[in-house]
Amino acid sequence: MIRMLYLLVKPEGMSDETFRAECQRHDEMSRDVPGLHKYEVRLVAEQPTDTHVPFFDIGHVDAIGECWFENEAAYDSYLASDIRKAWFEHGKTFIGQLKPFRTAPVSGSDNSAG
Amino acid sequence: MIRMLYLLVKPEGMSDETFRAECQRHDEMSRDVPGLHKYEVRLVAEQPTDTHVPFFDIGHVDAIGECWFENEAAYDSYLASDIRKAWFEHGKTFIGQLKPFRTAPVSGSDNSAG
Numbered sequence: 651m652i653r654m655l656y657l658l659v660k661p662e663g664m665s666d667e668t669f670r671a672e673c674q675r676h677d678e679m680s681r682d683v684p685g686l687h688k689y690e691v692r693l694v695a696e697q698p699t700d701t702h703v704p705f706f707d708i709g710h711v712d713a714i715g716e717c718w719f720e721n722e723a724a725y726d727s728y729l730a731s732d733i734r735k736a737w738f739e740h741g742k743t744f745i746g747q748l749k750p751f752r753t754a755p756v757s758g759s760d761n762s763a764g
Numbered sequence: 765m766i767r768m769l770y771l772l773v774k775p776e777g778m779s780d781e782t783f784r785a786e787c788q789r790h791d792e793m794s795r796d797v798p799g800l801h802k803y804e805v806r807l808v809a810e811q812p813t814d815t816h817v818p819f820f821d822i823g824h825v826d827a828i829g830e831c832w833f834e835n836e837a838a839y840d841s842y843l844a845s846d847i848r849k850a851w852f853e854h855g856k857t858f859i860g861q862l863k864p865f866r867t868a869p870v871s872g873s874d875n876s877a878g
Binding site for chain 2: 653655657659670673674677691692693694695696697698701702703704705706707708709711713714738741742745746747748749750751752753754755756757
């Protein structure tokens, strides 16, 4: 399973309610995107700073998204899809800044159900 | 379901292999922690910068962890647990910097299976 995680920051001046509604719309749109096995987006509710190890201060984040793809072929079909492109266009309307990560299991195998 | 997500940065000078091994050990230790419904930690494999919206530049991240708790009572028992405290002590040995997020569903309900 290929997994991409995203930190989302809302555009300056956008209300929390508008951002929440657009995240919900983005979640609904995700169900039609070819090659995308699963999509999840969650709002950031709290950002504790009282960590037991040194705090990593990256500033404010508004939401966290994650995409699952079954394999590279599915990911390629996703990238090529016009529906995916329209989904990204919607993203441009409510995502002010984006930090993507491709993640991998600590075991070293990317073939788990994960 | 209560969910906490964490960005982990390894300490300066620690090798990728040592960090990976300690993440794996942390994952194994998590299975004994009271109140912790599920724990997952994954390595950051790629950090693309060619985003379709402005890039959120937070510097390098080495791993992403997530904790699931069934409810506030479970979370409280987790916080009070000596096994949890020992688990955090292990965290101090391989986590150089940490950024926690408490996340919530976009629907506004925290009672989903999520």
